[in-house]
Amino acid sequence: MTERDPEPLSNALNTPVVNWQRQDYSRVPFWLYHDPQIYKREQERIFKGPTWNYVGLEAEFPNVGDYRTSLVGETPVIVNRDRDGKMRVMVNRCGHRGALVRREVRGNAKEHICIYHRWCYDLDGTLLGLPFKNGLKGKGGMGADFDMAEHGLQRLHVATRAGVIFASFRADAEPLEDYIGPTIIRHIDRIFGKPIRVLGYQRQRIYGNWKLYLENQRDTYHGSLLHDFQSTFGISRATQTGGVRMDARHRHNLTWAMTGTDDDSEFSHIYKDNKVHDSRLRLLDPTMVKFRREYDDGISLAICGIFPNATIHQISNSLATRQLRTSGPGEFELLWTLFGYQADSEEMTNHRLLQANMVGPAGLISMEDGEAIEITQRAVVGEPDACSVIEMGGRGPIKDLDHRINDMPVRGFWSYYAELMGLEPEGAER
Amino acid sequence: MSLASVRAAAIDLMDEYAERIDEDRLEEWLDLFTEDCSYRIVPRDNVEQNLPVSIMLCTNKNMLRDRIVSLRNANAYNFHYDRHFISNVRVSPAGESVWQVRANYASYQTTLDGQSRLFSIGRYRDKVRMEGNQLLFSEKLVIVDTFSVPTLLATPL
Numbered sequence: 001m002t003e004r005d006p007e008p009l010s011n012a013l014n015t016p017v018v019n020w021q022r023q024d025y026s027r028v029p030f031w032l033y034h035d036p037q038i039y040k041r042e043q044e045r046i047f048k049g050p051t052w053n054y055v056g057l058e059a060e061f062p063n064v065g066d067y068r069t070s071l072v073g074e075t076p077v078i079v080n081r082d083r084d085g086k087m088r089v090m091v092n093r094c095g096h097r098g099a100l101v102r103r104e105v106r107g108n109a110k111e112h113i114c115i116y117h118r119w120c121y122d123l124d125g126t127l128l129g130l131p132f133k134n135g136l137k138g139k140g141g142m143g144a145d146f147d148m149a150e151h152g153l154q155r156l157h158v159a160t161r162a163g164v165i166f167a168s169f170r171a172d173a174e175p176l177e178d179y180i181g182p183t184i185i186r187h188i189d190r191i192f193g194k195p196i197r198v199l200g201y202q203r204q205r206i207y208g209n210w211k212l213y214l215e216n217q218r219d220t221y222h223g224s225l226l227h228d229f230q231s232t233f234g235i236s237r238a239t240q241t242g243g244v245r246m247d248a249r250h251r252h253n254l255t256w257a258m259t260g261t262d263d264d265s266e267f268s269h270i271y272k273d274n275k276v277h278d279s280r281l282r283l284l285d286p287t288m289v290k291f292r293r294e295y296d297d298g299i300s301l302a303i304c305g306i307f308p309n310a311t312i313h314q315i316s317n318s319l320a321t322r323q324l325r326t327s328g329p330g331e332f333e334l335l336w337t338l339f340g341y342q343a344d345s346e347e348m349t350n351h352r353l354l355q356a357n358m359v360g361p362a363g364l365i366s367m368e369d370g371e372a373i374e375i376t377q378r379a380v381v382g383e384p385d386a387c388s389v390i391e392m393g394g395r396g397p398i399k400d401l402d403h404r405i406n407d408m409p410v411r412g413f414w415s416y417y418a419e420l421m422g423l424e425p426e427g428a429e430r
Numbered sequence: 431m432s433l434a435s436v437r438a439a440a441i442d443l444m445d446e447y448a449e450r451i452d453e454d455r456l457e458e459w460l461d462l463f464t465e466d467c468s469y470r471i472v473p474r475d476n477v478e479q480n481l482p483v484s485i486m487l488c489t490n491k492n493m494l495r496d497r498i499v500s501l502r503n504a505n506a507y508n509f510h511y512d513r514h515f516i517s518n519v520r521v522s523p524a525g526e527s528v529w530q531v532r533a534n535y536a537s538y539q540t541t542l543d544g545q546s547r548l549f550s551i552g553r554y555r556d557k558v559r560m561e562g563n564q565l566l567f568s569e570k571l572v573i574v575d576t577f578s579v580p581t582l583l584a585t586p587l
Contacts, residue, residue, distance in 0.1 A: 283496045353487060
């Protein structure tokens with residue numbers, strides 16, 4: 001690879017110049033978290049690129065006309081169930097003057113009407129009508145060449161798997177199943193194999209770059225170090241049987257672990273040897289952390305990141321999706337949708353509700369992520385040259401590992417990111 | 431007890447509650463709850479959809495103690511000072527020696543370098559009970575208007 005001068009101020013018309021330093025993405029320049037031009041390019045090439053974005057669960061739309069407003073990257077969209085039962089996703093922007101057509105968070109409707117000039121759209125985005133189209137008493141109105149068919153809401157392509165809804169701006173995106181790949185498909189089918197019941201939502205706004213969150217999910221070894229609650233009570237520790245798996249293109253990842261596969265003294269020794277604080281906390285009421293085995297495989301932790309905006313997690317008996325919505329280079333929101341199964345007993349539902357304490361903005365094993373991301377965002381500001389170091393689990397080829405002391409999937413993320421962004425170094429790992 | 435005297439005691443209890451959080455006396459804050467208490471922080475949006483998920487849920491005082499122990503020993507969160515403002519306190523009878531207390535709250539956070547932001551705004555829908563000669567919270571329900579939680583939620587609201 002030829003050495004190039006790092007150039008943080010990229011021009012929208014030209015390809016930004018990124019000095020990766022290495023072809024295996026074991027170094028990533030910090031300025032990528034702050035640069036507004038990079039952010040703009042990400043919206044175009046990633047969120048509006050040949051990717052599939054998570055937009056909701058079919059269980060949230062039981063009836064024809066049920067709709068929710070959501071975001072793909074930063075673009076507002078309407079997700080609704082059409083009369084034929086199919087899910088539709090449209091850009092929530094009036095074809096007339098660009099106003100939000102749907103301002104509500106959710107509801108049920110026969111059509112979507114913009115309040116500004118009352119343009120009216122069908123549940124598939126077709127423009128149905130607009131007032132004064134033919135003028136009033138022979139005066140005014142649209143020109144004779146105005147074609148309604150050209151002014152509907154912009155439609156996204158929609159695909160679902162086991163009731164999980166994805167949308168893409170691009171017709172040439174791979175079929176959803178190919179995009180996600182068999183490893184992650186198995187995980188989706190495992191979690192969504194039975195009818196679900198949405199139990200509620202949590203939302204969190206983090207003042208950091210969205211990529212820091214995707215890295216956080218793909219760095220499988222921070223869990224037992226940053227989230228001290230989790231390691232102390234044996235919910236997830238690196239000494240348990242577990243590992244990381246990726247799809248063939250290394251853009252998605254699945255971190256998994258099994259509880260009860262290590263013992264307390266082994267854990268205690270290893271963590272002491274590594275000078276990690278071991279507070280030996282004991283809960284006065286341990287009900288919340290009990291794992292009730294509900295899948296045949298005995299896996300107690302499975303956190304799956306689907307590029308670019310989704311997480312599907314099983315943390316003990318807490319089940320949730322997380323949708324990431326970007327809001328400029330320095331801010332993003334997470335929407336956590338917590339669910340159980342329709343067949344759950346009341347007691348099991350209550351157990352899942354108790355375990356909601358472990359996740360979300362106040363989560364006993366997740367609140368630290370918000371802080372870790374914000375302190376990174378603050379510290380790397382204005383830095384034109386320095387890079388983060390990503391080589392836990394080794395350098396070179398990006399591959400699956402049967403342990404969790406690695407951040408291999410972070411390099412996988414960057415390799416696909418660079419490909420979509422048109423920023424791959426010569427001889428790049430994929 | 432007359433409703434007026436309960437109201438005065440409930441306002442004192444709320445003021446004490448705010449002060450103990452704001453002064454980071456969380457272990458003493460626990461003393462304001464009955465042993466069979468519940469403590470819930472819920473997004474307003476879930477309440478309006480009749481959905482049961484909380485942001486924080488403690489169904490007894492031991493769980494609440496565990497939260498504080500975890501906060502002190504296990505969790506890492508943004509360094510900050512809290513400042514609560516509680517207003518519009520309303521009291522109504524809710525059974526034998528039990529009263530419902532409704533109030534609004536605003537909670538500001540200030541960073542260690544002196545920048546303040548409105549962190550959370552919402553309402554309390556509580557039950558208080560006389561134990562001995564002390565009024566205590568038997569139920570604390572915090573319904574959060576600011577349910578897109580900025581950064582993270584560690585210290586109690």
